[in-house]
Amino acid sequence: MTAVKYEAPQAAELELYFEDTVARDRRIEPRDWMPDPYRKTMIRQIAQHAHSEIIGMQPEGNWVTRAPSLRRKAILLAKVQDEAGHGLYLYSAAETLGADRADLTNRLITGAQKYSSIFNYPTLTFADVGVIGWLVDGAAICNQVPLCRSSYGPYARAMIRICKEESFHQRQGYELLLTMMRGTDAQREMVQDATNRWWWPSLMMFGPPDADSPNTEQSMRWRVKRHTNDDLRQRFVDMSVPQAEALGVTLPDPALRWNSEREHYDFGQPDWAEFKRVISGNGPCNAERIATRRAAHEGGQWVRDAAAAHAARASRRGAVPPGLRSEATREGGAYERH
Amino acid sequence: MSATEAERATQSNWPLFEVFLRSKRGLNHVHVGSLHAADATMALHHARDLYTRRNEGVSIWVVKAADITASSPDEKDPFFAPSGDKVYRHPTFYEIPDSIPHI
Numbered sequence: 001m002t003a004v005k006y007e008a009p010q011a012a013e014l015e016l017y018f019e020d021t022v023a024r025d026r027r028i029e030p031r032d033w034m035p036d037p038y039r040k041t042m043i044r045q046i047a048q049h050a051h052s053e054i055i056g057m058q059p060e061g062n063w064v065t066r067a068p069s070l071r072r073k074a075i076l077l078a079k080v081q082d083e084a085g086h087g088l089y090l091y092s093a094a095e096t097l098g099a100d101r102a103d104l105t106n107r108l109i110t111g112a113q114k115y116s117s118i119f120n121y122p123t124l125t126f127a128d129v130g131v132i133g134w135l136v137d138g139a140a141i142c143n144q145v146p147l148c149r150s151s152y153g154p155y156a157r158a159m160i161r162i163c164k165e166e167s168f169h170q171r172q173g174y175e176l177l178l179t180m181m182r183g184t185d186a187q188r189e190m191v192q193d194a195t196n197r198w199w200w201p202s203l204m205m206f207g208p209p210d211a212d213s214p215n216t217e218q219s220m221r222w223r224v225k226r227h228t229n230d231d232l233r234q235r236f237v238d239m240s241v242p243q244a245e246a247l248g249v250t251l252p253d254p255a256l257r258w259n260s261e262r263e264h265y266d267f268g269q270p271d272w273a274e275f276k277r278v279i280s281g282n283g284p285c286n287a288e289r290i291a292t293r294r295a296a297h298e299g300g301q302w303v304r305d306a307a308a309a310h311a312a313r314a315s316r317r318g319a320v321p322p323g324l325r326s327e328a329t330r331e332g333g334a335y336e337r338h
Numbered sequence: 339m340s341a342t343e344a345e346r347a348t349q350s351n352w353p354l355f356e357v358f359l360r361s362k363r364g365l366n367h368v369h370v371g372s373l374h375a376a377d378a379t380m381a382l383h384h385a386r387d388l389y390t391r392r393n394e395g396v397s398i399w400v401v402k403a404a405d406i407t408a409s410s411p412d413e414k415d416p417f418f419a420p421s422g423d424k425v426y427r428h429p430t431f432y433e434i435p436d437s438i439p440h441i
Contacts, residue, residue: 031411092372102351311377
């Protein structure tokens with residue numbers, strides 16, 4: 001973009017204006033002045049979120065060819081396609097902060113930037129597809145709904161789109177599990193087994209306990225984080241318990257019980273040593289996830305090159321692609337064509 | 339796209355396009371986000387796949403981000419000053435007795 005020049009305000013004035021905008025719950029937009037640490041934090045947060053969506057296609061993509069019916073296959077394909085879409089909305093939001101798309105992809109496949117630890121666990125049975133929709137997407141919704149009010153405008157807008165679409169993800173998963181629970185004993189055992197394996201990693205999705213989350217305070221002041229990790233985790237547990245009861249599965253936590261004084265469920269802590277192990281690259285599937293993403297990126301290089309070469313040749317010839325006209329110039333005219 | 343621009347695109351990225359959607363007849367096109375594509379045709383196809391998976395649009399515009407000229411981001415920019423002090427452009431500026439109907 002080219003900006004029309006005018007006399008710029010001074011740094012101190014800009015900082016005050018930024019603080020005031022955030023404090024009044026208004027949005028920061030791409031070309032606004034913002035402190036460097038805010039920009040860096042937002043790029044990191046949005047990029048990690050985008051990477052999570054992109055890597056998140058793999059665990060479920062694993063079952064696309066083996067879905068038990070055409071209906072389940074169509075649903076699963078649509079869901080995996082949504083995850084790709086979510087990743088792209090988010091990369092596009094990160095780019096408004098000056099991040100470069102190719103650089104972000106490179107940081108993902110070299111391990112320089114992280115993604116959610118949850119996607120480093122394997123999907124062993126088709127019940128995992130249901131439990132991922134129910135618990136993993138359920139936890140993601142808990143995390144993401146407050147982000148629709150992030151102070152960074154493009155991120156908040158992307159989150160609104162994403163949250164609308166996530167609702168389908170969670171419901172298809174729960175419906176899948178309801179169907180399996182009405183099936184055979186073996187199917188019910190699969191659902192219980194998948195629940196046992198995904199419950200604790202789902203609780204880890206909210207991040208470390210508040211006491212070990214040093215950036216929370218700053219992020220909340222900037223309004224890029226609206227609730228603490230422990231608050232969101234509690235909210236998720238409270239939501240999930242009645243859903244598990246209705247489904248007829250047991251959540252694998254002996255400490256889980258209703259606390260009538262707090263009016264919340266008490267629950268046990270995940271294995272935080274495991275969380276650190278997985279997030280730092282040593283989970284069951286970390287290497288496989290990155291290798292798959294890298295192979296897709298490198299294998300697609302010739303397609304990107306060929307498309308760019310084709311576009312360059314067409315533009316040298318001055319060709320107007322068939323079916324393309326400048327619709328915008330017709331706006332306001334009487335003969336807008338469709 | 340000029341030849342040099344295209345060569346650069348081959349080596350690194352496809353250019354960035356901004357996407358505008360008309361969600362239904364009777365409404366304006368509204369900016370919804372951006373994407374990368376080799377050319378305008380591909381940008382339209384990508385925009386359809388990315389931004390209209392659930393019938394969100396009946397018409398799409400794509401425009402290269404580099405072709406947009408924008409005002410400064412500052413709301414207090416004197417560029418907008420000419421409309422700031424003209425309260426008489428608003429109907430509420432005029433006092434009319436309550437007894438006058440339909441005005």
